[in-house]
Amino acid sequence: MVESGRKLTFAAHAALILGVAAMVLPVWLAFVASTHPGTDFLTGRIGFLPGAALIANYKEALFTGSSVSGFPPVGPMLWNSFVMAMAIAIGKIAISLLSAFAICYFRFPFRVTAFWLIFITLMLPVEVRILPTFEVVANLGMLNSYSGLAIPLIASATATFLFRQVFMTIPDELTEAARIDGAGPLRFFWSILMPLSRTNIAALFVILFIYGWNQYLWPLLVTTDQSYYTIVMGIQRLAAAAAEADPVWHLVMTTTILAMLPPVVVVIAMQRLFVKGLVETEK
Template sequence: MIENRPGLDFLAHLVLILGVAIVALPVWIAFVASTHPPSAFVSGTIPMLPGPDLITNYSRMLGSGVSSSGTPPVSTMMMNSLIMALMIAIGKIAISMTSAFAIVYFRFPFRNLAFWCIFITMMLPVEVRIVPTFKVVADLGMLNSYWGLSVPLIASATATFLFRQVFLTIPDELTEAARIDGAGPMKFFRDILLPLSRTNMAALFVILFIYGWNQYLWPLLVTTSSDYYTIVAGIKRLADAVDGVPQWHLVMATAMLAMLPPVAVVIGMQRLFVKGLVDTEK
C-alpha cells in the first residue's frame, strides 16, 4: 500500500531542487563569466547575469585560441580529446570483451591465474606506473601522437571483470545450442555474445569516454606540441598566465565548451546506460 503524504512529497521535491541548484550554480556562474569582457572581473565581484560578449568570446576560442598562453584553438583541442576518448573507450571495450571471452569460454592452463593477474592491475593506475610507461612510450617514438595519448590507457581490468561477469550469466544451454548448430567460437562471439552485451557495452562506453575525455596528467606529460594538446590540459594552460592575469572569461568559455561532448554522450546514451547498469536478464 502506498500512502499519500503531501508533506513527504514536498520535502522530497525540495531536496531534489536544492541538489540541482547546488550542482547547477557553478555551471551557471561559469557560463555567465564566459559572456562578459575581462573588465567585468576587475572589481572582484562575480556578475550573475549573462553579458554582451558571448559570441565574441566563444568565436575567439573556437577560431584562434590564446597565443600568449601557447594554446591552440579550442576546436583543435576538442578534436584531440575526442579522438583520444574514442580510442580509449573503443579499445578498452574491444580488448576487455575478447579477454573475458577467452577466460570464460576457453579451457587453458592457468586460466584463473591469468584472470587474477589482470584483476590485480586495478591497483596500479597510470599515476603509479607513469615513469616506466613514459619511458616505453618515448622509446617507441609515440610522444606527440594519438597512439601515445591512448594506448597506455587502453588496458582495463575493470572492464574485463565486468564482461566476465556478464558472460558467466549466459546459460550454458545457449552455448550448447550454438555448438550443435555448427557455430564456431568467433561466430558465437559475434552473433550471440555481442548482441547480448549491447547494453553493457553502452554503459561502459559512457563511463570510459568520460574517463578518457577528463584525462589530464598523462596528456600533459606526453604532449609538447600544441597540435596534440587536449582540452583539459588546455584549460590548465589558459589558467596559468605567466606574464599577466588569467583571462578568466576565456577560461570559462573553454570550460563550457569542454563540457558539451561528455554531456551529449550521457544524454544520447542515457537509456542504454541505465539499462546496462540495472538490467540482469539475458
C-alpha cells in the same frame, strides 16, 4: 496522515531542488562569465544574467584564441581530447570483450590464473606505474602522438571483469545450441554474445569516454607539442596564462564550458542504454 505525507513530499522535493541548485549554480556562473567581455572581470560587473559577447567569445576561443596573451585556439584541443577518449573507450571495450570471451569459453592451462593476473592489475593504476610506462612510450617513439596518448591507457581489468560476469550469466544451453547449428567461436561471439552485451557495452562506453576525456596527468607527461594538447590540460595552461597576462578569464570560462559539452552529449545520447546496462541483471 495525508497532511503528514504532503509535508514529507514537500520536504523531499525541496531537498532535491536545493541539491540540484548547488550543482547547477557553478555551471551557470561559468556560462554567464563566458558571455561577458574580459574587461567586465576587472570592473566586477558580472551578474547572474548572460552578457552580449556570447558568440564573439566562443568564436574567439574555438578558432582564433588571443594573440596578445598567447591564448591558443581550443578547437584542436577538443579534437585531441575526443580522439583520445574514443580510442581509450573503444580500445578498452574491444580488448576486454575478447579477453573475457577467451577466459569464459576456451579451455586452456592456467585459465583462471590468467584472469586473476589481469584482475590484480587494478592495484597498479597509471599513477603507480607512470615512470616505467613513460620510459616504454619514449623508447618506442610515441611521445607527442595519438598512440602515445591512448595506447598505454587501453588495458582494463575492470572491463574484463565486467564482461566475464556478463558472459557467465548466459545459459550453457545457448552455447550448445549455437555449436549444434555449426556456429564457430567468432560467429558465436559476434552474433550472440555481442547483441546480449549491448547495454553493458553502452554503459561501459559512457564511463570510459568520460575517463579518457578527463585525463590530465598522462597527457601532461607525454605531450610537449602544443598541437597535441588536450582540453583538460589546456584549461590549466590557459588559466596560468590568464593570471599573468591581459584579462582573458572570459576565454578560460568559455573553454571550461566547451570542455563540458562532449561528455554531457554522450551521457544524454546514451542515457537509456547507460541506465539499463547498470541495472540489468538478467539476459
